[in-house]
Amino acid sequence: MKKLLLLICIVTGATPFVKGQTIERCLSHRAIEYQESLTPGYAAQVNAVFEHAKAYSAANAFEKNNELYTIPVVVHVVYHTPEQNLPDSVIIDQIRILSEDFGRMNPDTVNMRSDFDPVAGNPRIKFKLAQIDENGLPTNGITRTETPNTSFGSIAAALGDFSDLENVKSTANGGHDAWDPSRYLNIWVCNMSIEFAGNEITALLGYATPPDGLPHWPAGTTTGLTDGVVLQFQTVGSNNPNTLDMGNGPMQMMGRTACHEVGHYLGLRHIWGDGDCTAQDGVDDTPNATAQSDFDCDASKNTCVDNILGLDLPDMIENYMDYSAEDCQNSFTQGQVDIMHGVLDNERYDLVHGNPASVSVLEEISFTIFPNPANDVITFQHNGELVNVYLSTMYGTELKRDIQLLSASSIAIEDLPAGVYFINFETTQGVKGSKRFVKQ
Ligand SMILES: [Ca+2]
Ligand SMILES: [Ca+2]
Incomplete structure (x- = not known):
């Protein structure tokens, strides 16, 4: 299976992983650089999928507005301590949150500033835990694996080498093998904290693979990146019994790390384009920003001048693809929706169209x-x-x-x-x- 892009988001806080004086919170762009070094032409392929999806969506906009997609999910809980072995109730709550946020049924859409009324969109995508497994047997859509690995994170991983992280996707390496990634959204839940100088640092909250199957990808470059989403165990659900502390005290988690990562999985980039005002996320109706939000909720920011439907919109801290506080996020834009629909009708066609796993979970x-x-x-x-x-x-x-x-x-x-x-x-x-x- 071709692996096109690993979007890895690392939040360093006051950690050793600081480039010069610049705290680097998200390594997406470095992941692209890393893949580009392995496979020249990679960055161009990343751009190609966006152009393809946008062109497709523009041509099918009216029909797509009426589509409702169901994505079957398997959650692989890989735990070393009892706390990491999250109860079913937390997993089920996470699936509810995904469906609400990707169905624009989350109650806090009322908090979206009216500036964004012209661009807000409804992905109309729902998520269901799989009810049959790869072999056609009944399942609750959750696997549980006790692992000898205290963590799948490492300093090497923070620097862009993903081999330690990818072990969670391998039964032979202490994790759990993926179910057919073309038929299931695989979500692994594990510990990715990093041991450094005797301290345990939680720096990485999640990462995801955007769609693969892009044309012109050189053969033989399957670099071991398995398709799916990986989440740090404290980020899952809104009823998680564990507290997430990245060095600045307990954080309020609402299960939206998963929404952000699934957004990547469905082809979306960070809203700030991993750069300054000149960097683009490939979406016309998301305002540019100089940088990601700092896990805050600063509605005063308008860091780049843009022209979206004739407006210079403020920085969209409401967007799931920002790094604003989770209780601040509540919306996608229509441009983002178009890309996700284009991906589901093309690169991830088998996930939702005629998929036996999907049919089995449709009531x-x-x-x-x-x-x-x-x-x-x-x-x-x-x-x-x-x-x-x-x-x-x-x-x-x-x-x-x-x-x-x-x-x-x-x-x-x-x-x-x-x-x-x-x-x-x-x-x-x-x-x-x-x-x-x-x-x-
Ligand atoms: Ca944009
Ligand atoms: Ca602006």
């Missing part, structure tokens, strides 16, 4: 709406047990309506401005979905 629920387009009333019908139904704008903003949870119910919409809206629903089994309609 059978029929949810229909009519008429569409509608003028004054829209009706929904379904065959499941619902716990929630709400009307939203195309950007996910909930519109208050008194909606009954009957098998068929109508919603008055005569007061809505003409445009695109969604009816969103959630079943008692936790299945979430939505239907798009046009108000004339």
Whole structure:
């Protein structure tokens, strides 16, 4: 399997891994340089996938807006201590968070500043723990492996050599082998802290491989990078019993390290483009920034002048692909959504299209709406047990309506401005979905 890019994000804080006086928090660009040194032409390939995805999405924008993808997930918990052996409840909570954030159903979208209303997008992607394994046997989508390795992190890893980290993806090296990466999103959860001068330093929170399968990748350059996402165990879920402390006290974690890394896995770069105002993330509607946020929530920043729909937007600390505080992140942009959809319909086609693993986790629920387009009333019908139904704008903003949870119910919409809206629903089994309609 070709490996195209390892986006590795290291947060050094006050650690020894400081270049000169510049604290280097994320090594994505260095990972690109590293791969470029191994395989000349690599950086050009990275750019090619973005151009390809953007062109594809631009051509299919209307249809893609109505698509809903389901990604089957297997979580490999690789633990050395009992604390690292996270309970199922934490894993399940992480999957819920991914589905909410990638379905724009997270309640804190209301915190997104209105500056970004014109660019906010809904990926309409949901995540489900796999219910059958590679061999067709029942599973809860979680594997557990006790490892002799105290950590998969190392100083070498912090400097850009990923071989120690990659051991977590290998049963023979103390980790757990991937399930077929073309059919499952593999997420490994482990300890990646680093022993240095007698101290244990938690510097690396996660890393991910963006899609592979790019054309023109030289044969024989599979450098041992296995496809998937790796997470430091304290970052998982919003109910994790472990505390993450990177040297500045306990941090509030909401499971959004996974959202950031899955964003990479689906082709997104850091919003600041791993550089100054001249660096681009390959997305037209994300504002440039001079640097990543510093795990803070500074809404006063507008570090680069840009022109997005005629606006100079502030730095988008609300974006999952920044390094702002997790309780500050709540949104993707439509440009980012387009890239992720392009990846799911091309480089990661088998993950969501006709995938037996995906079919197995899709609950059978029929949810229909009519008429569409509608003028004054829209009706929904379904065959499941619902716990929630709400009307939203195309950007996910909930519109208050008194909606009954009957098998068929109508919603008055005569007061809505003409445009695109969604009816969103959630079943008692936790299945979430939505239907798009046009108000004339
Ligand atoms: Ca941009
Ligand atoms: Ca700006």
